[in-house]
Amino acid sequence: MYKIVLSLLFTLCVFANTYEDAMKQYNKGEYKKALDMLKVLANNGDAVAQNDLGVMYEVGQGTNVNYKVSKIYYEKSAAQGNSDAQYNLGLIKKGQKKYREAVALFKLSAKQKNQWGEHYLGIMYQHGKGLKRSYAQAIKYYKRSISQGNYLSQSNLALMYEKGKGVNKNFLKAIELYTLSAKQDYFVAQYNLGMIYYLGKGVPQDKKKAQRLFQQSCNNGHRKGCSNLNLFKK
Known part of the structure; x- marks a missing residue:
């Protein structure tokens, strides 16, 4: 049991350092190196790394733009409850005019007090996309997002x-x-x-x-x- 605990702690430390190193490479503009490091984490089930990879494939950092792969990583991350991936996947659904699916994802994100989930849920309520229009609900979610400094909700x-x-x-x-x-x-x-x-x-x-x-x-x-x-x- 003692060896198992030590092994688990060592594994967690390795993954933490790998993510930290990946972010260092990313912040230096070494996107390909960051991408490769994040893939190791993502393939081992790290939800944060999966969302980050989704973003990188979506915008083409360290790789060619690949919306299909981006969506796959968002889905994996969102399935684990990552609030950033939930709203990112929600944005894809919104772009596809699958408004009810988008709303469901924004709600999941907003429940975790994610400012972007709150913001986009506010938009859906304001314009009546995927649910009944409600200015009161839109204002509520904009205010929640604003409490976290969200500039789009402010505007x-x-x-x-x-x-x-x-x-x-x-x-x-x-x-x-x-x-x-x-x-x-x-x-x-x-x-x-x-x-x-x-x-x-x-x-x-x-x-x-x-x-x-x-x-x-x-x-x-x-x-x-x-x-x-x-x-x-x-």
């Missing part, structure tokens, strides 16, 4: 306050949430916040602040942000 809920979707219009609340999201460099929030200041919606008009926000949005690749800079050309 989405801000838009609901700006447009009065499921809530009374509240420009000050919208500005508060857009600002949090914009500070995380989310170009949509930067653009929308810029529009609020440019038009003076609920606050005094501030074109200098609007221009600065449009520039930030443009710098982050938002075409409308770039286009709106023309408003300030004399």
Whole structure:
């Protein structure tokens, strides 16, 4: 029994070090080395490594893009209860318009308080995809995600306050949430916040602040942000 315990501890340490080493290689940009290290772990049932491999195959890091293999690794990881894999697999189902399956996966992820599972479940409730539309439920899950600093949920809920979707219009609340999201460099929030200041919606008009926000949005690749800079050309 003593030998078995020692052997198990040694095995766990080897796997832990292997994952740590894989992440070191990944962070250095040595994606092929990281991929090979993660495969060893994944083939031994490590759910985190399986999800990471799913991501790498999906985006083509250390390998060619392979959505089929990516999905297989997400499925293996999600089956073990990995909340990241659950929402990643949910996104695949959402892209395939298998909305009910996507919702089921987002719910599993959200139950584990995964901010992305919460965020995407909020989206499904907001737009009535795979379940009955409920702004109240959308707001609930956005708020849960926001409590973990999720910039997309911040921006989405801000838009609901700006447009009065499921809530009374509240420009000050919208500005508060857009600002949090914009500070995380989310170009949509930067653009929308810029529009609020440019038009003076609920606050005094501030074109200098609007221009600065449009520039930030443009710098982050938002075409409308770039286009709106023309408003300030004399």
